Amino acid sequence: MGRVPRVHTTIDGVVYQDEVEPRLLLIHYLRDRLGKVGTPIGCDTSNCGACTVHVDGLSVKSCSMLAVQADGCAITTIEGLAPDGGHPVQRAFADCHALQCGYCTPGMVMAAVDLLRENPDPSEAEIREGLEGNLCRCTGYVNIVRAVRAAAEEMGAPGARIHPAPEAAVLPGGVPGAESAAHASAPAGGGTGR
Amino acid sequence: MIPAPFDYVRPDSLAGAVAALAEAGEDAKVLAGGQSLLPLLRMRLAYPEVLVDLGGIAELRGVRDDGDFLWIGAATTHYEVLHSSLVREHCALLARATATVADPAVRHRGTIGGSLAHADPAGDLPAVALVLDARMAVSGPDGVRELAAADFFVDYLTTAMDDGEVLTGLRVPKVWAGWGFHYEKFARTAQSWAVVGVAAAVRERDGAVAEARIGLTNMGAVPVRARAAESAAAGAGLAAGPLRAAAEQADAEAAPPSDLHAQADYRRHLARVLTGRALAAAASG
Ligand SMILES: Cc1cc2nc3c(=O)[nH]c(=O)nc-3n(C[C@H](O)[C@H](O)[C@H](O)COP(=O)(O)OP(=O)(O)OC[C@H]3O[C@@H](n4cnc5c(N)ncnc54)[C@H](O)[C@@H]3O)c2cc1C
Ligand code: FES
Ligand code: FES
Numbered sequence: 060m061g062r063v064p065r066v067h068t069t070i071d072g073v074v075y076q077d078e079v080e081p082r083l084l085l086i087h088y089l090r091d092r093l094g095k096v097g098t099p100i101g102c103d104t105s106n107c108g109a110c111t112v113h114v115d116g117l118s119v120k121s122c123s124m125l126a127v128q129a130d131g132c133a134i135t136t137i138e139g140l141a142p143d144g145g146h147p148v149q150r151a152f153a154d155c156h157a158l159q160c161g162y163c164t165p166g167m168v169m170a171a172v173d174l175l176r177e178n179p180d181p182s183e184a185e186i187r188e189g190l191e192g193n194l195c196r197c198t199g200y201v202n203i204v205r206a207v208r209a210a211a212e213e214m215g216a217p218g219a220r221i222h223p224a225p226e227a228a229v230l231p232g233g234v235p236g237a238e239s240a241a242h243a244s245a246p247a248g249g250g251t252g253r
Numbered sequence: 254m255i256p257a258p259f260d261y262v263r264p265d266s267l268a269g270a271v272a273a274l275a276e277a278g279e280d281a282k283v284l285a286g287g288q289s290l291l292p293l294l295r296m297r298l299a300y301p302e303v304l305v306d307l308g309g310i311a312e313l314r315g316v317r318d319d320g321d322f323l324w325i326g327a328a329t330t331h332y333e334v335l336h337s338s339l340v341r342e343h344c345a346l347l348a349r350a351t352a353t354v355a356d357p358a359v360r361h362r363g364t365i366g367g368s369l370a371h372a373d374p375a376g377d378l379p380a381v382a383l384v385l386d387a388r389m390a391v392s393g394p395d396g397v398r399e400l401a402a403a404d405f406f407v408d409y410l411t412t413a414m415d416d417g418e419v420l421t422g423l424r425v426p427k428v429w430a431g432w433g434f435h436y437e438k439f440a441r442t443a444q445s446w447a448v449v450g451v452a453a454a455v456r457e458r459d460g461a462v463a464e465a466r467i468g469l470t471n472m473g474a475v476p477v478r479a480r481a482a483e484s485a486a487a488g489a490g491l492a493a494g495p496l497r498a499a500a501e502q503a504d505a506e507a508a509p510p511s512d513l514h515a516q517a518d519y520r521r522h523l524a525r526v527l528t529g530r531a532l533a534a535a536a537s538g
Contacts, residue, residue: 082255120358123287123291125284128287191356192357
């Protein structure tokens with residue numbers, strides 16, 4: 060066991076260069092080396108999704124990737140999604156009470172942002188399927204689905220006006236598109252260019 | 254948990270990977286997407302001394318048209334397979350089954366080659382490779398060889414590849430124009446593995462099944478071709494009744510396990526029911 064590889068990454072917009080032990084998981088690199096504790100660890104089996112971050116714009120379970128595998132990659136964590144924590148998905152989670160203990164929330168938000176990148180106007184079934192890798196032990200998911208739907212509408216989902224989701228109609232501030240102009244500059248893909 | 258220590262190499266060519274594996278000997282392991290291997294390392298169920306990462310080898314990645322075959326590089330991710338128009342056009346069954354693998358984040362990293370090389374009986378793609386007559390291309394210190402899917406899977410988590418060999422990709426014959434496909438998977442919770450899965454391909458002629466192919470997931474240590482049901486389906490009308498009757502023989506060649514997810518007799522029941530559904534869906538799609 061000799062060589063200590065070097066990794067170059069851009070994480071939440073900052074360039075890092077570090078020597079890491081090959082067995083260091085990306086999640087441990089983020090939390091223990093860089094102090095980015097916004098991303099939690101929820102399981103030992105790659106099932107829960109609490110640790111989800113974006114690697115080159117795609118959601119990845121950071122407990123299931125080695126830090127060395129991230130060499131050359133751009134990573135966005137929940138801490139870098141929006142400077143003020145005001146990404147439309149984050150605000151929708153708060154507005155819709157989509158969290159209780161909050162442990163799953165960072166991963167849930169990152170997965171939801173990725174889902175909306177791929178499908179800006181998802182149905183309830185598509186939201187549930189898109190978030191199937193993220194477990195929540197508190198909420199029962201109903202408000203999470205609402206929040207993602209609300210965020211889709213705020214981010215300008217084209218179908219929202221034609222087929223408003225029934226849940227979305229009762230949301231506070233849920234007038235489709237009403238607020239989208241104010242947040243048009245929020246980086247929908249987590250600022251990673253996708 | 255934290256994996257046991259290991260050395261890590263990231264060659265940028267296939268030749269480099271084969272050489273690194275040969276040098277490291279039997280305690281080396283290939284790392285592809287890591288979505289099966291990293292959980293094993295974290296649980297310390299595997300403790301290789303060297304990991305040879307395929308992630309830097311461009312030649313192992315991507316889908317291309319190769320004359321009478323479609324070539325799918327082993328390091329192509331599930332996500333890339335799902336977004337490949339060539340896959341949709343020439344082997345839609347693979348796209349259907351891949352869409353049921355795990356969850357989006359796992360599909361962003363996990364690879365088709367890793368899924369096949371891992372040879373988990375509950376994995377969705379081995380049965381698909383069997384139904385599609387895929388050929389597995391393997392490279393090792395003694396050169397290159399190609400194995401039929403039927404010869405590739407030899408036992409629980411075991412393939413016909415030798416230590417030091419790398420699966421480089423699969424070649425799928427482009428003979429599937431006019432076929433309908435379906436992958437029917439029974440799993441108890443979101444993102445979970447199949448209790449039983451059925452890959453079905455149906456070619457129709459004059460309102461009846463001209464030819465059917467059925468592959469079963471998790472009905473034995475290796476994926477199973479349900480040949481008795483295939484023969485019974487040939488000539489059957491396209492209505493649900495005759496297809497269900499053919500599906501009654503779906504478990505004839507299978508030796509399903511009993512484990513904490515299901516008893517063997519329940520798996521047999523599932524195979525018959527799911528095969529009926531899969532044939533009907535394939536016949537209409
Ligand atoms: C939460 C979760 C749910 C999942 N659910 C499903 C599911 O429903 N259905 C399903 O089919 N799969 C499922 N998987 C597994 C997933 O499909 C993996 O992507 C796949 O099994 C392994 O692919 P990988 O590229 O990640 O391989 P790795 O984990 O990197 O490797 C797996 C094994 O294959 C070997 N290997 C990999 N590539 C090669 C190669 N080219 N040549 C030789 N050997 C190689 C490795 O040495 C290792 O032994 C799930 C995984 C997780 C974490
Ligand atoms: S910590 Fe549970 S999936 Fe990563
Ligand atoms: S809010 Fe507690 S786990 Fe989701």
